[in-house]
Amino acid sequence: MVSVQEKKMKVARLSIISNTFLTSGKLLVGLSMGSIGVISEAIHSGLDLIASFIAFMAVRHSGRPADEDHPYGHGKYENLASIIEAILILVAAIGIFIQAVPKLWQGGQEIESLGWGAGVMAVSAAVNFVISRRLIAVGKETDSPALVADGWHLKTDVYTSLGVFVGLGAIYLTGYTLLDPIVGIIVGILIVKASFNLIRESMGVMLDVSLPSEEEGIIKKVLAKHSDQYIEYHSLRTRKSGPYRYVDLHLVVLRHLPIGTVHKLCDQIEDEIEGELPEVQVLIHCEPCEEAKEILEEVSCPRDICLAEECSASSEGKDKA
Incomplete structure:
Protein backbone atom coordinates (compact mmCIF):
# COMPACT_ATOMS: atom_id res chain seq x y z
CA MET A 1 0.00 0.00 0.00
CA VAL A 2 1.32 3.44 -0.98
CA SER A 3 2.00 5.69 2.03
CA VAL A 4 0.74 9.28 2.27
CA GLN A 5 4.28 10.61 1.89
CA GLU A 6 4.95 8.48 -1.21
CA LYS A 7 1.68 9.65 -2.78
CA LYS A 8 2.63 13.29 -2.18
CA MET A 9 6.12 12.81 -3.62
CA LYS A 10 4.76 11.05 -6.70
CA VAL A 11 2.36 13.83 -7.64
CA ALA A 12 5.03 16.49 -6.92
CA ARG A 13 7.35 14.78 -9.44
CA LEU A 14 4.50 14.67 -11.98
CA SER A 15 4.15 18.45 -11.69
CA ILE A 16 7.87 18.96 -12.36
CA ILE A 17 7.81 16.77 -15.48
CA SER A 18 4.73 18.41 -17.00
CA ASN A 19 5.95 21.95 -16.30
CA THR A 20 9.33 21.19 -17.88
CA PHE A 21 7.78 20.17 -21.20
CA LEU A 22 5.19 22.96 -21.24
CA THR A 23 7.68 25.71 -20.42
CA SER A 24 10.05 24.58 -23.18
CA GLY A 25 7.27 24.34 -25.75
CA LYS A 26 5.74 27.71 -24.95
CA LEU A 27 9.08 29.52 -24.96
CA LEU A 28 10.18 28.07 -28.31
CA VAL A 29 6.86 28.83 -30.01
CA GLY A 30 6.51 32.27 -28.38
CA LEU A 31 9.98 33.39 -29.50
CA SER A 32 9.44 32.12 -33.05
CA MET A 33 6.08 33.91 -33.24
CA GLY A 34 7.14 37.09 -31.46
CA SER A 35 3.95 36.88 -29.36
CA ILE A 36 3.92 38.66 -25.99
CA GLY A 37 0.93 36.57 -24.90
CA VAL A 38 2.69 33.26 -25.59
CA ILE A 39 6.00 34.46 -24.12
CA SER A 40 4.16 35.67 -21.01
CA GLU A 41 2.68 32.20 -20.67
CA ALA A 42 6.18 30.70 -21.01
CA ILE A 43 7.41 32.95 -18.19
CA HIS A 44 4.44 31.92 -16.07
CA SER A 45 5.09 28.22 -16.73
CA GLY A 46 8.82 28.70 -16.05
CA LEU A 47 8.10 30.06 -12.59
CA ASP A 48 5.54 27.30 -12.11
CA LEU A 49 8.40 24.88 -12.81
CA ILE A 50 10.51 26.52 -10.12
CA ALA A 51 7.49 26.43 -7.81
CA SER A 52 7.09 22.72 -8.51
CA PHE A 53 10.69 22.11 -7.41
CA ILE A 54 10.05 24.12 -4.25
CA ALA A 55 6.86 22.14 -3.56
CA PHE A 56 8.74 18.89 -4.10
CA MET A 57 11.48 19.87 -1.62
CA ALA A 58 8.93 21.16 0.90
CA VAL A 59 6.91 17.95 0.76
CA ARG A 60 10.06 15.88 1.22
CA HIS A 61 11.23 17.95 4.23
CA SER A 62 7.78 18.18 5.86
CA GLY A 63 7.59 14.39 5.99
CA ARG A 64 10.58 14.16 8.31
CA PRO A 65 9.80 13.28 11.94
CA ALA A 66 10.28 15.75 14.79
CA ASP A 67 13.85 16.13 16.03
CA GLU A 68 15.79 18.07 18.65
CA ASP A 69 15.80 21.29 16.62
CA HIS A 70 12.20 20.90 15.39
CA PRO A 71 10.22 19.37 18.29
CA TYR A 72 6.93 20.24 16.58
CA GLY A 73 7.96 18.60 13.31
CA HIS A 74 8.69 20.16 9.90
CA GLY A 75 5.15 20.85 8.71
CA LYS A 76 5.62 24.59 8.16
CA TYR A 77 8.10 23.90 5.37
CA GLU A 78 5.01 23.44 3.21
CA ASN A 79 3.47 26.75 4.30
CA LEU A 80 6.75 28.53 3.66
CA ALA A 81 6.88 26.91 0.21
CA SER A 82 3.39 28.21 -0.54
CA ILE A 83 4.45 31.77 0.26
CA ILE A 84 7.60 31.48 -1.88
CA GLU A 85 5.54 30.07 -4.75
CA ALA A 86 3.09 32.97 -4.48
CA ILE A 87 5.95 35.49 -4.59
CA LEU A 88 7.33 33.79 -7.69
CA ILE A 89 3.95 34.12 -9.37
CA LEU A 90 3.96 37.82 -8.50
CA VAL A 91 7.42 38.16 -10.11
CA ALA A 92 6.04 36.47 -13.23
CA ALA A 93 3.24 39.02 -13.40
CA ILE A 94 5.72 41.90 -13.16
CA GLY A 95 7.74 40.37 -16.01
CA ILE A 96 4.61 40.12 -18.14
CA PHE A 97 3.71 43.77 -17.51
CA ILE A 98 7.25 44.87 -18.42
CA GLN A 99 6.90 43.12 -21.78
CA ALA A 100 3.27 43.94 -22.52
CA VAL A 101 2.89 47.61 -21.58
CA PRO A 102 5.48 49.00 -24.10
CA LYS A 103 3.85 46.90 -26.86
CA LEU A 104 0.49 48.32 -25.86
CA TRP A 105 1.71 51.91 -26.39
CA GLN A 106 3.32 50.89 -29.67
CA GLY A 107 0.06 49.47 -30.97
CA GLY A 108 1.16 45.82 -30.99
CA GLN A 109 3.45 44.05 -33.43
CA GLU A 110 3.14 41.56 -36.27
CA ILE A 111 2.68 37.99 -35.08
CA GLU A 112 3.49 34.93 -37.15
CA SER A 113 2.40 31.29 -36.96
CA LEU A 114 -0.82 31.93 -35.05
CA GLY A 115 -1.79 28.28 -35.53
CA TRP A 116 1.28 27.01 -33.68
CA GLY A 117 0.64 29.40 -30.81
CA ALA A 118 -3.01 28.44 -30.53
CA GLY A 119 -2.04 24.75 -30.62
CA VAL A 120 0.51 25.11 -27.83
CA MET A 121 -1.99 27.03 -25.66
CA ALA A 122 -4.68 24.38 -26.20
CA VAL A 123 -2.31 21.56 -25.27
CA SER A 124 -1.05 23.52 -22.26
CA ALA A 125 -4.57 24.18 -20.98
CA ALA A 126 -5.54 20.52 -21.37
CA VAL A 127 -2.41 19.13 -19.67
CA ASN A 128 -2.49 21.63 -16.81
CA PHE A 129 -6.19 21.02 -16.27
CA VAL A 130 -5.52 17.32 -15.65
CA ILE A 131 -2.36 17.85 -13.55
CA SER A 132 -3.85 20.69 -11.47
CA ARG A 133 -6.88 18.59 -10.56
CA ARG A 134 -4.61 15.75 -9.49
CA LEU A 135 -2.39 18.05 -7.41
CA ILE A 136 -5.32 19.71 -5.64
CA ALA A 137 -7.08 16.38 -5.02
CA VAL A 138 -3.98 14.78 -3.48
CA GLY A 139 -3.15 18.04 -1.66
CA LYS A 140 -6.58 18.12 0.00
CA GLU A 141 -6.55 14.39 0.69
CA THR A 142 -3.17 14.62 2.44
CA ASP A 143 -3.76 18.17 3.75
CA SER A 144 -0.64 19.43 1.94
CA PRO A 145 -0.61 23.24 1.42
CA ALA A 146 2.42 23.00 -0.88
CA LEU A 147 0.64 20.63 -3.29
CA VAL A 148 -2.59 22.64 -3.17
CA ALA A 149 -0.63 25.82 -3.95
CA ASP A 150 1.13 24.10 -6.83
CA GLY A 151 -2.22 22.89 -8.11
CA TRP A 152 -3.68 26.38 -8.01
CA HIS A 153 -0.64 27.65 -9.93
CA LEU A 154 -1.41 25.23 -12.71
CA LYS A 155 -5.13 25.97 -12.56
CA THR A 156 -4.28 29.65 -13.06
CA ASP A 157 -2.16 28.55 -16.02
CA VAL A 158 -5.23 26.81 -17.47
CA TYR A 159 -7.22 30.04 -17.40
CA THR A 160 -4.40 32.16 -18.75
CA SER A 161 -3.59 29.67 -21.53
CA LEU A 162 -7.22 29.73 -22.57
CA GLY A 163 -7.09 33.55 -22.48
CA VAL A 164 -4.06 33.61 -24.81
CA PHE A 165 -5.76 31.01 -27.03
CA VAL A 166 -8.84 33.22 -27.36
CA GLY A 167 -6.62 36.30 -27.94
CA LEU A 168 -4.71 34.60 -30.76
CA GLY A 169 -7.99 33.50 -32.30
CA ALA A 170 -9.29 37.06 -32.14
CA ILE A 171 -6.10 38.35 -33.79
CA TYR A 172 -6.50 35.78 -36.56
CA LEU A 173 -10.11 36.82 -37.19
CA THR A 174 -9.70 40.60 -36.84
CA GLY A 175 -6.04 41.28 -37.62
CA TYR A 176 -5.77 43.56 -34.54
CA THR A 177 -2.33 42.74 -33.08
CA LEU A 178 -3.01 45.12 -30.20
CA LEU A 179 -5.02 42.29 -28.66
CA ASP A 180 -1.76 40.42 -27.93
CA PRO A 181 -0.38 42.80 -25.25
CA ILE A 182 -3.90 43.32 -23.91
CA VAL A 183 -4.22 39.57 -23.32
CA GLY A 184 -0.76 39.59 -21.73
CA ILE A 185 -1.84 42.29 -19.27
CA ILE A 186 -5.05 40.41 -18.41
CA VAL A 187 -2.96 37.29 -17.78
CA GLY A 188 -0.72 39.33 -15.46
CA ILE A 189 -3.70 40.63 -13.47
CA LEU A 190 -5.06 37.11 -12.99
CA ILE A 191 -1.64 35.96 -11.77
CA VAL A 192 -1.41 38.83 -9.27
CA LYS A 193 -4.80 37.91 -7.83
CA ALA A 194 -3.78 34.25 -7.47
CA SER A 195 -0.52 35.17 -5.74
CA PHE A 196 -2.20 37.39 -3.14
CA ASN A 197 -4.76 34.68 -2.35
CA LEU A 198 -1.98 32.13 -1.77
CA ILE A 199 0.04 34.53 0.40
CA ARG A 200 -3.00 35.35 2.56
CA GLU A 201 -3.86 31.68 3.16
CA SER A 202 -0.29 30.59 3.96
CA MET A 203 0.49 33.57 6.19
CA GLY A 204 -2.49 32.64 8.37
CA VAL A 205 -0.86 29.30 9.19
CA MET A 206 2.60 30.85 9.66
CA LEU A 207 1.07 33.25 12.21
CA ASP A 208 -0.66 30.39 14.08
CA VAL A 209 -4.25 31.29 13.22
CA SER A 210 -6.79 28.98 14.90
CA LEU A 211 -8.21 25.97 13.10
CA PRO A 212 -11.40 26.57 11.06
CA GLU A 297 -16.25 31.09 41.89
CA GLU A 298 -19.84 31.88 40.88
CA VAL A 299 -21.08 28.28 40.60
CA SER A 300 -21.70 25.43 43.06
CA CYS A 301 -20.85 21.74 42.80
CA PRO A 302 -23.47 19.20 41.61
CA ARG A 303 -23.95 16.76 44.50
CA ASP A 304 -24.64 13.80 42.25
CA ILE A 305 -21.07 13.71 40.90
CA CYS A 306 -19.20 15.27 43.82
CA LEU A 307 -17.14 12.96 45.98
CA ALA A 308 -16.89 15.27 48.99
CA GLU A 309 -19.41 17.57 50.71
CA GLU A 310 -16.95 20.46 50.91
CA CYS A 311 -16.24 20.62 47.15
CA SER A 312 -17.26 24.03 45.75
CA ALA A 313 -17.10 23.50 41.97
CA SER A 314 -20.01 22.89 39.60
CA SER A 315 -20.74 21.34 36.26
CA GLU A 316 -22.22 24.63 35.05
CA GLY A 317 -20.03 26.29 32.48
CA LYS A 318 -18.87 23.03 30.93
CA ASP A 319 -18.96 24.61 27.52
CA LYS A 320 -16.85 27.56 28.57
CA ALA A 321 -13.86 27.82 26.20
Whole structure:
Protein backbone atom coordinates (compact mmCIF):
# COMPACT_ATOMS: atom_id res chain seq x y z
CA MET A 1 0.00 0.00 0.00
CA VAL A 2 1.32 3.44 -0.98
CA SER A 3 2.00 5.69 2.03
CA VAL A 4 0.74 9.28 2.27
CA GLN A 5 4.28 10.61 1.89
CA GLU A 6 4.95 8.48 -1.21
CA LYS A 7 1.68 9.65 -2.78
CA LYS A 8 2.63 13.29 -2.18
CA MET A 9 6.12 12.81 -3.62
CA LYS A 10 4.76 11.05 -6.70
CA VAL A 11 2.36 13.83 -7.64
CA ALA A 12 5.03 16.49 -6.92
CA ARG A 13 7.35 14.78 -9.44
CA LEU A 14 4.50 14.67 -11.98
CA SER A 15 4.15 18.45 -11.69
CA ILE A 16 7.87 18.96 -12.36
CA ILE A 17 7.81 16.77 -15.48
CA SER A 18 4.73 18.41 -17.00
CA ASN A 19 5.95 21.95 -16.30
CA THR A 20 9.33 21.19 -17.88
CA PHE A 21 7.78 20.17 -21.20
CA LEU A 22 5.19 22.96 -21.24
CA THR A 23 7.68 25.71 -20.42
CA SER A 24 10.05 24.58 -23.18
CA GLY A 25 7.27 24.34 -25.75
CA LYS A 26 5.74 27.71 -24.95
CA LEU A 27 9.08 29.52 -24.96
CA LEU A 28 10.18 28.07 -28.31
CA VAL A 29 6.86 28.83 -30.01
CA GLY A 30 6.51 32.27 -28.38
CA LEU A 31 9.98 33.39 -29.50
CA SER A 32 9.44 32.12 -33.05
CA MET A 33 6.08 33.91 -33.24
CA GLY A 34 7.14 37.09 -31.46
CA SER A 35 3.95 36.88 -29.36
CA ILE A 36 3.92 38.66 -25.99
CA GLY A 37 0.93 36.57 -24.90
CA VAL A 38 2.69 33.26 -25.59
CA ILE A 39 6.00 34.46 -24.12
CA SER A 40 4.16 35.67 -21.01
CA GLU A 41 2.68 32.20 -20.67
CA ALA A 42 6.18 30.70 -21.01
CA ILE A 43 7.41 32.95 -18.19
CA HIS A 44 4.44 31.92 -16.07
CA SER A 45 5.09 28.22 -16.73
CA GLY A 46 8.82 28.70 -16.05
CA LEU A 47 8.10 30.06 -12.59
CA ASP A 48 5.54 27.30 -12.11
CA LEU A 49 8.40 24.88 -12.81
CA ILE A 50 10.51 26.52 -10.12
CA ALA A 51 7.49 26.43 -7.81
CA SER A 52 7.09 22.72 -8.51
CA PHE A 53 10.69 22.11 -7.41
CA ILE A 54 10.05 24.12 -4.25
CA ALA A 55 6.86 22.14 -3.56
CA PHE A 56 8.74 18.89 -4.10
CA MET A 57 11.48 19.87 -1.62
CA ALA A 58 8.93 21.16 0.90
CA VAL A 59 6.91 17.95 0.76
CA ARG A 60 10.06 15.88 1.22
CA HIS A 61 11.23 17.95 4.23
CA SER A 62 7.78 18.18 5.86
CA GLY A 63 7.59 14.39 5.99
CA ARG A 64 10.58 14.16 8.31
CA PRO A 65 9.80 13.28 11.94
CA ALA A 66 10.28 15.75 14.79
CA ASP A 67 13.85 16.13 16.03
CA GLU A 68 15.79 18.07 18.65
CA ASP A 69 15.80 21.29 16.62
CA HIS A 70 12.20 20.90 15.39
CA PRO A 71 10.22 19.37 18.29
CA TYR A 72 6.93 20.24 16.58
CA GLY A 73 7.96 18.60 13.31
CA HIS A 74 8.69 20.16 9.90
CA GLY A 75 5.15 20.85 8.71
CA LYS A 76 5.62 24.59 8.16
CA TYR A 77 8.10 23.90 5.37
CA GLU A 78 5.01 23.44 3.21
CA ASN A 79 3.47 26.75 4.30
CA LEU A 80 6.75 28.53 3.66
CA ALA A 81 6.88 26.91 0.21
CA SER A 82 3.39 28.21 -0.54
CA ILE A 83 4.45 31.77 0.26
CA ILE A 84 7.60 31.48 -1.88
CA GLU A 85 5.54 30.07 -4.75
CA ALA A 86 3.09 32.97 -4.48
CA ILE A 87 5.95 35.49 -4.59
CA LEU A 88 7.33 33.79 -7.69
CA ILE A 89 3.95 34.12 -9.37
CA LEU A 90 3.96 37.82 -8.50
CA VAL A 91 7.42 38.16 -10.11
CA ALA A 92 6.04 36.47 -13.23
CA ALA A 93 3.24 39.02 -13.40
CA ILE A 94 5.72 41.90 -13.16
CA GLY A 95 7.74 40.37 -16.01
CA ILE A 96 4.61 40.12 -18.14
CA PHE A 97 3.71 43.77 -17.51
CA ILE A 98 7.25 44.87 -18.42
CA GLN A 99 6.90 43.12 -21.78
CA ALA A 100 3.27 43.94 -22.52
CA VAL A 101 2.89 47.61 -21.58
CA PRO A 102 5.48 49.00 -24.10
CA LYS A 103 3.85 46.90 -26.86
CA LEU A 104 0.49 48.32 -25.86
CA TRP A 105 1.71 51.91 -26.39
CA GLN A 106 3.32 50.89 -29.67
CA GLY A 107 0.06 49.47 -30.97
CA GLY A 108 1.16 45.82 -30.99
CA GLN A 109 3.45 44.05 -33.43
CA GLU A 110 3.14 41.56 -36.27
CA ILE A 111 2.68 37.99 -35.08
CA GLU A 112 3.49 34.93 -37.15
CA SER A 113 2.40 31.29 -36.96
CA LEU A 114 -0.82 31.93 -35.05
CA GLY A 115 -1.79 28.28 -35.53
CA TRP A 116 1.28 27.01 -33.68
CA GLY A 117 0.64 29.40 -30.81
CA ALA A 118 -3.01 28.44 -30.53
CA GLY A 119 -2.04 24.75 -30.62
CA VAL A 120 0.51 25.11 -27.83
CA MET A 121 -1.99 27.03 -25.66
CA ALA A 122 -4.68 24.38 -26.20
CA VAL A 123 -2.31 21.56 -25.27
CA SER A 124 -1.05 23.52 -22.26
CA ALA A 125 -4.57 24.18 -20.98
CA ALA A 126 -5.54 20.52 -21.37
CA VAL A 127 -2.41 19.13 -19.67
CA ASN A 128 -2.49 21.63 -16.81
CA PHE A 129 -6.19 21.02 -16.27
CA VAL A 130 -5.52 17.32 -15.65
CA ILE A 131 -2.36 17.85 -13.55
CA SER A 132 -3.85 20.69 -11.47
CA ARG A 133 -6.88 18.59 -10.56
CA ARG A 134 -4.61 15.75 -9.49
CA LEU A 135 -2.39 18.05 -7.41
CA ILE A 136 -5.32 19.71 -5.64
CA ALA A 137 -7.08 16.38 -5.02
CA VAL A 138 -3.98 14.78 -3.48
CA GLY A 139 -3.15 18.04 -1.66
CA LYS A 140 -6.58 18.12 0.00
CA GLU A 141 -6.55 14.39 0.69
CA THR A 142 -3.17 14.62 2.44
CA ASP A 143 -3.76 18.17 3.75
CA SER A 144 -0.64 19.43 1.94
CA PRO A 145 -0.61 23.24 1.42
CA ALA A 146 2.42 23.00 -0.88
CA LEU A 147 0.64 20.63 -3.29
CA VAL A 148 -2.59 22.64 -3.17
CA ALA A 149 -0.63 25.82 -3.95
CA ASP A 150 1.13 24.10 -6.83
CA GLY A 151 -2.22 22.89 -8.11
CA TRP A 152 -3.68 26.38 -8.01
CA HIS A 153 -0.64 27.65 -9.93
CA LEU A 154 -1.41 25.23 -12.71
CA LYS A 155 -5.13 25.97 -12.56
CA THR A 156 -4.28 29.65 -13.06
CA ASP A 157 -2.16 28.55 -16.02
CA VAL A 158 -5.23 26.81 -17.47
CA TYR A 159 -7.22 30.04 -17.40
CA THR A 160 -4.40 32.16 -18.75
CA SER A 161 -3.59 29.67 -21.53
CA LEU A 162 -7.22 29.73 -22.57
CA GLY A 163 -7.09 33.55 -22.48
CA VAL A 164 -4.06 33.61 -24.81
CA PHE A 165 -5.76 31.01 -27.03
CA VAL A 166 -8.84 33.22 -27.36
CA GLY A 167 -6.62 36.30 -27.94
CA LEU A 168 -4.71 34.60 -30.76
CA GLY A 169 -7.99 33.50 -32.30
CA ALA A 170 -9.29 37.06 -32.14
CA ILE A 171 -6.10 38.35 -33.79
CA TYR A 172 -6.50 35.78 -36.56
CA LEU A 173 -10.11 36.82 -37.19
CA THR A 174 -9.70 40.60 -36.84
CA GLY A 175 -6.04 41.28 -37.62
CA TYR A 176 -5.77 43.56 -34.54
CA THR A 177 -2.33 42.74 -33.08
CA LEU A 178 -3.01 45.12 -30.20
CA LEU A 179 -5.02 42.29 -28.66
CA ASP A 180 -1.76 40.42 -27.93
CA PRO A 181 -0.38 42.80 -25.25
CA ILE A 182 -3.90 43.32 -23.91
CA VAL A 183 -4.22 39.57 -23.32
CA GLY A 184 -0.76 39.59 -21.73
CA ILE A 185 -1.84 42.29 -19.27
CA ILE A 186 -5.05 40.41 -18.41
CA VAL A 187 -2.96 37.29 -17.78
CA GLY A 188 -0.72 39.33 -15.46
CA ILE A 189 -3.70 40.63 -13.47
CA LEU A 190 -5.06 37.11 -12.99
CA ILE A 191 -1.64 35.96 -11.77
CA VAL A 192 -1.41 38.83 -9.27
CA LYS A 193 -4.80 37.91 -7.83
CA ALA A 194 -3.78 34.25 -7.47
CA SER A 195 -0.52 35.17 -5.74
CA PHE A 196 -2.20 37.39 -3.14
CA ASN A 197 -4.76 34.68 -2.35
CA LEU A 198 -1.98 32.13 -1.77
CA ILE A 199 0.04 34.53 0.40
CA ARG A 200 -3.00 35.35 2.56
CA GLU A 201 -3.86 31.68 3.16
CA SER A 202 -0.29 30.59 3.96
CA MET A 203 0.49 33.57 6.19
CA GLY A 204 -2.49 32.64 8.37
CA VAL A 205 -0.86 29.30 9.19
CA MET A 206 2.60 30.85 9.66
CA LEU A 207 1.07 33.25 12.21
CA ASP A 208 -0.66 30.39 14.08
CA VAL A 209 -4.25 31.29 13.22
CA SER A 210 -6.79 28.98 14.90
CA LEU A 211 -8.21 25.97 13.10
CA PRO A 212 -11.40 26.57 11.06
CA SER A 213 -14.59 26.89 13.12
CA GLU A 214 -15.85 23.57 11.69
CA GLU A 215 -12.82 21.72 13.07
CA GLU A 216 -13.00 23.46 16.44
CA GLY A 217 -16.68 22.48 16.51
CA ILE A 218 -15.66 18.82 16.17
CA ILE A 219 -13.27 19.21 19.12
CA LYS A 220 -15.97 20.81 21.28
CA LYS A 221 -18.44 18.09 20.31
CA VAL A 222 -16.04 15.41 21.58
CA LEU A 223 -15.54 17.33 24.82
CA ALA A 224 -19.30 17.73 25.27
CA LYS A 225 -19.69 13.96 24.92
CA HIS A 226 -17.68 13.51 28.16
CA SER A 227 -19.07 16.54 30.01
CA ASP A 228 -20.41 14.38 32.86
CA GLN A 229 -16.87 13.34 33.77
CA TYR A 230 -15.30 16.77 34.37
CA ILE A 231 -16.24 20.19 35.75
CA GLU A 232 -15.41 22.39 32.75
CA TYR A 233 -12.69 23.16 30.23
CA HIS A 234 -11.05 26.44 29.22
CA SER A 235 -8.05 27.92 27.34
CA LEU A 236 -8.77 25.85 24.23
CA ARG A 237 -6.10 26.68 21.66
CA THR A 238 -5.63 25.32 18.17
CA ARG A 239 -3.17 25.91 15.35
CA LYS A 240 -1.83 24.25 12.23
CA SER A 241 1.64 23.52 10.86
CA GLY A 242 1.58 22.26 7.28
CA PRO A 243 -0.72 19.22 7.35
CA TYR A 244 -0.40 18.83 11.13
CA ARG A 245 -2.90 20.16 13.70
CA TYR A 246 -2.13 20.99 17.33
CA VAL A 247 -4.74 21.27 20.09
CA ASP A 248 -4.28 22.07 23.77
CA LEU A 249 -6.72 22.89 26.56
CA HIS A 250 -7.17 22.95 30.32
CA LEU A 251 -9.59 20.44 31.84
CA VAL A 252 -10.95 21.08 35.36
CA VAL A 253 -11.73 17.84 37.22
CA LEU A 254 -12.92 16.89 40.71
CA ARG A 255 -9.96 17.14 43.05
CA HIS A 256 -10.66 13.78 44.69
CA LEU A 257 -10.49 11.73 41.49
CA PRO A 258 -7.56 9.26 41.30
CA ILE A 259 -4.86 10.32 38.86
CA GLY A 260 -5.32 7.06 36.94
CA THR A 261 -9.01 7.89 36.33
CA VAL A 262 -8.17 11.40 35.13
CA HIS A 263 -5.41 10.09 32.88
CA LYS A 264 -7.79 7.55 31.34
CA LEU A 265 -10.35 10.30 30.67
CA CYS A 266 -7.74 12.48 28.95
CA ASP A 267 -6.54 9.56 26.83
CA GLN A 268 -10.09 8.83 25.75
CA ILE A 269 -10.77 12.45 24.75
CA GLU A 270 -7.45 12.67 22.90
CA ASP A 271 -8.08 9.39 21.04
CA GLU A 272 -11.55 10.50 19.93
CA ILE A 273 -10.33 13.89 18.68
CA GLU A 274 -7.50 12.16 16.82
CA GLY A 275 -10.08 9.83 15.30
CA GLU A 276 -12.15 12.77 14.01
CA LEU A 277 -9.36 15.01 12.66
CA PRO A 278 -6.35 13.90 10.58
CA GLU A 279 -2.75 14.50 11.69
CA VAL A 280 -3.73 16.03 15.04
CA GLN A 281 -1.84 16.09 18.34
CA VAL A 282 -3.81 16.85 21.49
CA LEU A 283 -2.38 18.02 24.83
CA ILE A 284 -4.66 18.27 27.87
CA HIS A 285 -3.58 20.01 31.07
CA CYS A 286 -5.66 18.85 34.05
CA GLU A 287 -6.51 21.09 37.00
CA PRO A 288 -8.16 20.05 40.29
CA CYS A 289 -11.25 22.14 40.98
CA GLU A 290 -9.78 24.06 43.92
CA GLU A 291 -7.10 25.49 41.60
CA ALA A 292 -9.81 26.86 39.27
CA LYS A 293 -11.67 29.00 41.82
CA GLU A 294 -11.32 32.18 39.77
CA ILE A 295 -13.12 30.47 36.91
CA LEU A 296 -15.72 28.63 39.01
CA GLU A 297 -16.25 31.09 41.89
CA GLU A 298 -19.84 31.88 40.88
CA VAL A 299 -21.08 28.28 40.60
CA SER A 300 -21.70 25.43 43.06
CA CYS A 301 -20.85 21.74 42.80
CA PRO A 302 -23.47 19.20 41.61
CA ARG A 303 -23.95 16.76 44.50
CA ASP A 304 -24.64 13.80 42.25
CA ILE A 305 -21.07 13.71 40.90
CA CYS A 306 -19.20 15.27 43.82
CA LEU A 307 -17.14 12.96 45.98
CA ALA A 308 -16.89 15.27 48.99
CA GLU A 309 -19.41 17.57 50.71
CA GLU A 310 -16.95 20.46 50.91
CA CYS A 311 -16.24 20.62 47.15
CA SER A 312 -17.26 24.03 45.75
CA ALA A 313 -17.10 23.50 41.97
CA SER A 314 -20.01 22.89 39.60
CA SER A 315 -20.74 21.34 36.26
CA GLU A 316 -22.22 24.63 35.05
CA GLY A 317 -20.03 26.29 32.48
CA LYS A 318 -18.87 23.03 30.93
CA ASP A 319 -18.96 24.61 27.52
CA LYS A 320 -16.85 27.56 28.57
CA ALA A 321 -13.86 27.82 26.20
